[in-house]
Amino acid sequence: MRRAxxxxxxxxxxxxxxxxxxxxxxxxxxxxxxxxxxxxxxxxELSEGWASIKEFFAxxxxxxYTFLGEDPLYRLAYLSSLKIAVVSTVLTLLxxxxxxxxxxxxxxxxxPTLLMLIILPFWTSFLIRVYAxxxxxxxxxxxxQLLMGIGLVDAPLTILNTNTAVYIGIAYTYLPFMVLPIYxxxxxxxxxxxEAAEDLGCSRLQAFWMVTMPLSRAGIFAGxxxxxxPALGEFVIPSLLGGSDTLMIGKVLYEEFFSNRxxxxxSAVAVILLLILIVPIVLFQLNQQKQQEAGK
Amino acid sequence: MRRFSWFNATxxxxxxxxxxxxxxxxxxxxFNSSRLVTVWAGFSTKWYGELLQNEDFLQAAWVxxxxxxxxxxxxxxxxxxxxxxxxxxxxxxxxxxxxxxxYAPLVMPxxxxxxxxxxxxxxxxxDRGILTVILAHTTFAMCYVSVVVSSRLVSFDHSLxxxxxxxxxxxxxxFRLVTLPIIAPAVISGWxxxxxxxxxxxxxxxxxTGPGATTLPIKVFSAVRLGVSPxxxxxxxxxxxxxxxxxxxxSLISKRAAVRQAKEERAAERST
Numbered sequence: 026m027r028r029a030x031x032x033x034x035x036x037x038x039x040x041x042x043x044x045x046x047x048x049x050x051x052x053x054x055x056x057x058x059x060x061x062x063x064x065x066x067x068x069x070e071l072s073e074g075w076a077s078i079k080e081f082f083a084x085x086x087x088x089x090y091t092f093l094g095e096d097p098l099y100r101l102a103y104l105s106s107l108k109i110a111v112v113s114t115v116l117t118l119l120x121x122x123x124x125x126x127x128x129x130x131x132x133x134x135x136x137p138t139l140l141m142l143i144i145l146p147f148w149t150s151f152l153i154r155v156y157a158x159x160x161x162x163x164x165x166x167x168x169x170q171l172l173m174g175i176g177l178v179d180a181p182l183t184i185l186n187t188n189t190a191v192y193i194g195i196a197y198t199y200l201p202f203m204v205l206p207i208y209x210x211x212x213x214x215x216x217x218x219x220e221a222a223e224d225l226g227c228s229r230l231q232a233f234w235m236v237t238m239p240l241s242r243a244g245i246f247a248g249x250x251x252x253x254x255p256a257l258g259e260f261v262i263p264s265l266l267g268g269s270d271t272l273m274i275g276k277v278l279y280e281e282f283f284s285n286r287x288x289x290x291x292s293a294v295a296v297i298l299l300l301i302l303i304v305p306i307v308l309f310q311l312n313q314q315k316q317q318e319a320g321k
Numbered sequence: 322m323r324r325f326s327w328f329n330a331t332x333x334x335x336x337x338x339x340x341x342x343x344x345x346x347x348x349x350x351x352f353n354s355s356r357l358v359t360v361w362a363g364f365s366t367k368w369y370g371e372l373l374q375n376e377d378f379l380q381a382a383w384v385x386x387x388x389x390x391x392x393x394x395x396x397x398x399x400x401x402x403x404x405x406x407x408x409x410x411x412x413x414x415x416x417x418x419x420x421x422x423x424y425a426p427l428v429m430p431x432x433x434x435x436x437x438x439x440x441x442x443x444x445x446x447x448d449r450g451i452l453t454v455i456l457a458h459t460t461f462a463m464c465y466v467s468v469v470v471s472s473r474l475v476s477f478d479h480s481l482x483x484x485x486x487x488x489x490x491x492x493x494x495x496f497r498l499v500t501l502p503i504i505a506p507a508v509i510s511g512w513x514x515x516x517x518x519x520x521x522x523x524x525x526x527x528x529x530t531g532p533g534a535t536t537l538p539i540k541v542f543s544a545v546r547l548g549v550s551p552x553x554x555x556x557x558x559x560x561x562x563x564x565x566x567x568x569x570x571x572s573l574i575s576k577r578a579a580v581r582q583a584k585e586e587r588a589a590e591r592s593t
Contacts, residue, residue, distance in 0.1 A: 035403035039422040042460040046437030123332030149564045153557040157343035160549045258430025275432045295433045
């Protein structure tokens with residue numbers, strides 16, 4: 026009896042504040058926008074009996090989804106979010122892998138400190154870390170001052186308010202998520218494997234490609250998904266660093282809801298984003314399971 | 322170790338420079354006397370003074386602290402309970418759904434969580450304000466707490482609890498006297514994580530907030546959208562300082578606790 030009570034408290038909390046809200050989003054995505062409070066139709070009137078419930082379900086339709094399919098803005102926004110998430114994930118991997126590699130090769134007494142240095146920025150405000158780049162990337166910002174100072178460019182580069190700034194922002198803020206899983210994969214690696222490869226005639230580079238890379242593949246997968254999944258629905262980074270032409274679906278959803286006040290379309294955008302996210306989330310889970318089984 | 326070459330040293334140096342330089346620049350320019358953030362005009366602390374006189378920011382900071390305190394405390398209770406149920410609860414109807422609901426919020430885009438909670442609050446006619454932000458933050462933070470706590474619950478020996486039960490403890494006593502002290506470090510780091518996540522959250526708060534409950538991230542976001550300002554740099558510096566001190570202190574404390582625990586365990590082993 027007491028056990029049932031213990032289970033039901035967190036269970037009910039999550040049902041009411043996590044699951045039911047999604048059912049509501051789905052339901053509103055099938056409604057029509059209207060000038061009313063709340064701004065959509067139909068609304069369910071349970072007090073008016075069975076007939077009104079039937080009428081309520083009859084009025085729900087997939088019109089908003091057809092609209093999303095026909096309006097090129099949304100298609101472009103989904104595609105461009107995917108592109109930005111992919112490019113930033115690759116960039117994060119390119120920056121993160123050497124760091125993880127260097128950490129795994131550092132002296133063991135140094136590793137806890139290095140790990141803490143990687144995790145520390147994660148505890149400081151996300152918003153502030155994104156904001157920091159605004160001052161660096163702007164036309165009169167420090168990066169341009171530096172580049173012009175050493176004579177690399179003659180005129181300041183426009184980086185802020187472009188997709189490039191968004192890539193940098195994502196790579197910067199999500200770097201720990203990439204470094205940590207790769208590091209834990211590399212740390213477990215047995216050095217004698219590399220020695221064996223070299224004894225058998227591999228060059229260092231070949232040994233890296235044929236031994237180290239494959240052994241860290243699970244870490245690369247895990248890190249890439251941990252960056253890709255949140256990057257896809259990112260809102261703060263494109264709004265602070267991106268330009269007006271940076272289309273990302275998180276931003277579109279936010280504006281659809283707050284500026285256009287079109288709740289049904291915003292809900293439909295959310296449902297499709299969730300459907301797209303299911304693929305990488307399932308792949309990530311499979312990768313984790315495979316890892317756990319291999320560890321046993 | 323044999324392979325720690327100049328290549329590794331360079332990649333670590335460059336990597337950590339990439340990670341830390343932007344924040345160092347932010348801190349340095351918070352002491353710049355010029356309003357133009359990109360031109361250095363001499364040392365000054367005037368932006369800190371101006372920040373402390375800005376009623377709006379102070380008000381928002383107070384709201385944020387209140388929200389973070391209540392949300393993280395509630396989330397720690399609920400998350401620990403959820404972890405206990407998941408790890409020690411055995412089989413029960415809907416267990417798969419339950420663990421799904423624990424893990425899903427961790428990967429859910431914030432815009433979707435925010436939107437869905439807002440629609441719920443409107444649907445049940447709850448006025449938006451501090452309470453709704455606390456409810457929203459509790460919900461996603463409890464999932465993080467429960468992941469942290471359950472990893473600790475999985476790793477410790479179940480027979481300790483059974484021994485307590487055999488020796489006549491009630492299940493609640495066994496939890497309070499045996500389980501809780503052992504998982505306490507995880508519960509505390511869960512609370513800290515929840516607190517930081519709540520302090521930091523912009524998106525979910527802006528969906529679920531109402532009049533009079535503007536949190537600091539919302540305030541900062543609307544200010545930095547317009548551009549870079551020295552007051553925000555000063556504010557960032559204060560936040561970075563708090564976090565750095567906090568993280569270093571807790572890691573020192575937990576290191577000391579781990580050493581002590583190892584010593585006690587060795588002593589216990591010797592005495593048997």
